[in-house]
Amino acid sequence: xxxxxxxxxxxxxxxxxRLTDIxxxxxxxxxxxxxxxxxxxxxxxxxxxGQVVLDQRVPGRRAAVVETLGRDELLGWSWLFPxxxxxxxxxxxxxxxxxxxxxxxxxxxxxxxxxxxxxMYRYVAETVADRLHDTRVRLLDLYGPQGSGLDP
Numbered sequence: 781x782x783x784x785x786x787x788x789x790x791x792x793x794x795x796x797x798r799l800t801d802i803x804x805x806x807x808x809x810x811x812x813x814x815x816x817x818x819x820x821x822x823x824x825x826x827x828x829x830g831q832v833v834l835d836q837r838v839p840g841r842r843a844a845v846v847e848t849l850g851r852d853e854l855l856g857w858s859w860l861f862p863x864x865x866x867x868x869x870x871x872x873x874x875x876x877x878x879x880x881x882x883x884x885x886x887x888x889x890x891x892x893x894x895x896x897x898x899x900m901y902r903y904v905a906e907t908v909a910d911r912l913h914d915t916r917v918r919l920l921d922l923y924g925p926q927g928s929g930l931d932p
Contacts, residue, residue, distance in 0.1 A: 830876030859883030
């Protein structure tokens with residue numbers, strides 16, 4: 781599982797309010813398609829409850845699920861890096877409660893407030909690093925001799 785550190789906990793206390801002021805609580809029904817690989821990344825979410833699968837297109841086949849995200853996890857980081865296009869697709873597995881953010885507004889906050897911006901970039905970088913590590917472990921389990929060697 782990726783970092784359990786929540787976005788709001790990653791922010792200095794005096795900066796949390798700036799994010800909570802622009803956060804929107806959303807309820808998403810099962811099988812809601814949130815974004816598509818290659819499309820414009822204009823929002824991101826913190827999942828409160830439920831699960832969302834990330835998938836990747838495979839020519840001539842169904843999209844392959846590459847990860848499942850759940851409670852307190854960041855959904856979407858492509859919004860932070862040009863050209864602001866999704867690297868994966870995403871769909872809810874069941875009903876999902878989440879906090880949604882407008883990426884353009886958050887990017888503007890990051891630019892205007894270097895302390896908030898540094899905390900946001902660090903949070904996203906730690907999330908990406910954790911997910912890359914998790915992917916490496918899964919690949920070792922699938923393809924490495926005797927698995928990854930990690931304790932069960």
